[in-house]
Amino acid sequence: MKRTNNVLNEGRTLLNQLVNGHxxxxxxxxxxxxxxxSDAQFNSKADVNKWSIAQVCHHLVLVEKASLKAITWGLKGSNSNENKRKNVPLILLDRTKKIIAPKIVEPDEGPFEVEQVVNWLNDSREKLMNFLNTIEDKSILAEKSMKHPALGELPLDQWIEQIYLHEQRHIEQIKEIKLLLDAR
Known part of the structure; x- marks a missing residue:
């Protein structure tokens, strides 16, 4: 019982940190x-087989929307017996390990406008935060889980954690793309 309470307290604390900062x-x-x-830089590719910065950002929008759906479905489901916490930062921030995006979160080819995509990012974040604010007892997020395509069964509070860690991973990718584009 003590282990369960520790996990729940850890989940509540983590969620508060996420919502209040990360x-x-x-x-x-x-x-x-x-x-x-510029829109041209935003849509430029350093390599024909790589994503543009615009596509990376479109992917981030799609991932945030898909994560919100997963959290919603997870809350509607029964409590999972598998609430094993994972070291999500270690997995997602290690860019030496390629993670293949599932089809559902693959970006369109574009072209995109910077302002348009920033608006999409703002909209998806607003929807996520509004949804999270409707959850009265946030400890439920540590009690329930859903299968994540790259991370396996994941407690719902860690689904929230993976959103900002995934974004950090791609910020580094964006910086690299910018350097490659500048070098041309």
């Missing part, structure tokens, strides 16, 4: 990386 700070960093880009 999601917002990471999104500000992302938007700052985009602010100086």
């Amino acid at each position: 999601l917002e700070k990471t999104r500000k960093k992302l938007v700052k990386e985009l602010a100086s880009l």
Whole structure:
């Protein structure tokens, strides 16, 4: 019983940290990386087989929307017996390990406008935060889980954590793309 309470308390604390900082700070960093880009730079590819910055950002929008759906479905489901916490930062922030995006979150080819995609990012974040604010007892997020395509069965509070960590992973990718584009 003590282990269960520790997990629940850890889940509540983590969620408060996420909502009160990490999601917002990471999104500000992302938007700052985009602010100086023209639409042409935004849509340029360093390599024909790689994503443009615009596509990376479209992917982030799709992932956030899919994560919101997964959390919603997970809350409607019964409590899972498998609430094993994972070291999500270690997995997602290790860019030496490629993670293939599932079809549902693969970006369109574009072209996209910077302002348009920033609006999509703002809209998806607003929907996520509004939804999270409707959850009265946030400890339920540590009690229930859903299968994540790259991380396996994951407690719902860690689904929230993976949103900003995934974004951090792609901010580094965006920085690399910018350097490659500048080198041309």
